[in-house]
Amino acid sequence: MAGKPGHRGWGHIRKLPSKRFQASYVGDDLVRHKAPRTFTSKMDAEAWLHTERIKLERGEWQPPAKRNDQGGLTLAEYADTWTTHRKLRPRTESGYRALLRLHIEPTLGTIAVATLTPDAVRRWYSKLGTDHPTRNAHCYQLLHAIMSTAVEDGLIPANPVHIRGAMHAKRKKEPVILAATRDRDEVALLASAMPPELSASVLLAAWCGLRYGETTELRRKDIDTDTGVLTVARGVTYRDGEFIVQPTKSGEIRHVTIPPHIRPAVAAHLAQHTGKSGESLLFPAADGGHLLDQSYRKSFTRAAKKIGRPGLTPHALRHFSGTIAARVGGTTAETMARLGHSTVDAAMRYQNAALERDAVIAAAMSALVVEDKTLNQ
Known part of the structure; x- marks a missing residue:
């Protein structure tokens, strides 16, 4: 139809939302066929149509999707x-x-x-x-x-990838949740079985819900010893032979109240194992840089076996934190905000989790393992 956008003497070209160009035409089989790829310029799309028309005129044509010349x-x-x-x-x-x-x-x-x-x-x-x-x-x-x-991009009419239930993994086994009672505080046992310079890493990961990369990127400046608030702003990963510091997985900075019962241990760690500079890592490697995951896991695995929890992984400490926070009355939003678990939509809901309420949750968590009447006041 004359004047219709994309209409040509033969064939059709349209600009996609991706800013690329899609070319198509009606073949001898009276079916519309699209180019097997989109094009960065309209001229390239026109060139493809020209080639297709020549194949039709020479009697050499077959549907593009059935050819073996798919290129890119x-x-x-x-x-x-x-x-x-x-x-x-x-x-x-x-x-x-x-x-x-x-x-x-x-x-x-x-x-x-x-x-x-x-x-x-x-x-x-x-x-x-x-x-x-x-x-x-x-x-x-x-x-x-x-x-x-x-x-x-207009390359295919419909997505061929649709298997019911395949989008979500079925957990093969339930995560190990450490005991947290006055009679048996397994987090404390695990921390005491670690090398002294790494003991506090277990406490912070378990009671504050940190990912491993967040724990090993913690610096002195991230802990406010006056308020007992931990700022989780970054994480570190090791890829292709180098450490890469980047924002947290959710992209959000979160402030987590450290449960009162572990604050003395954290303060002792700062005094004994952390440099004076605000940029000093809390849990550095021997050379002062970031700690390799493999090195940490060796110590963690030995400590887990020592307390009778073989097979325990550092990630189990996050499961512990989420479980305990919910157990003491934290709402879903409060618990997820504490752990930094959020999608884009959930992040908006989690903004309602106030730091004051987080402090209450932290105190209640401590009350599980220590006798302290002041915690419940």
């Missing part, structure tokens, strides 16, 4: 572009590329995006097995996101 349209190449064009944290990008390289591309990487079918996806997913449900869920989520973008 393979899933592996499209996924590489998809990952490169996103603003991802180094750790996230590294994780995505590892999932693609190890678990997605070996089976699906050479398949053209335009020809990927739901059956191929189901076959791929079944080959992942059942031993690693969390990894499988992450692989599925990544592939689903990539193909959703392919739909937005």
Whole structure:
């Protein structure tokens, strides 16, 4: 129809929300066929249409999706572009590329995006097995996101990645929750079994709900000894031979009240094992830099075995913190705010968790393991 946006003498070109151009035409089979890729310029889209028209005139044409000349349209190449064009944290990008390289591309990487079918996806997913449900869920989520973008780019009419329940991992085993009673405070036992310079790391991780990267990036300036408030503003990851300091996983700075019963131990740690500068790391390596995860886990594993908890991991301390905070009456928003667990939507709800209420939760947590009437006043 003359005057219609994108209309040409032969074929059709339209500009996508991604600012790229999509070319299509009606073939001899009376079906509209789209280019197997989008184009950065309108001129490139026109060139593709010109080539397709020549194939039709010479009798050499077949539907683009059935050809073996897909070029940059393979899933592996499209996924590489998809990952490169996103603003991802180094750790996230590294994780995505590892999932693609190890678990997605070996089976699906050479398949053209335009020809990927739901059956191929189901076959791929079944080959992942059942031993690693969390990894499988992450692989599925990544592939689903990539193909959703392919739909937005106009490369495919619908997302072929849709397996019921695959988006969410089923937990293989329940996390270990340490005991927290006046008769048996397993966090205190674990902390005492650690090397002296790392003892407080267990206390802070367990009672303040810290991730490992947040714990090992803590600095003297992050602890207000007057108010007992811990500021969690950063985390550190180790990738490709270097430590990378970045904002917390949620992107939010949170202020966590340190439970009163562990404050003396934290103060002692600051006095005995932490440099005087505000930038001094609380738990540095021997060279003064960040502590490697492997080094920390060796000490943690030995300590866990010593207290009769073999197999315990540092992440179990976050499970402990969330469980205990809820147990003493913290609401979902308060507990999640304390741990820094939030999606974009949840972050808005968690803003209502006041620091005053967090102090009450912290005191109640201490009351589980110490006899102190002042804690309940």
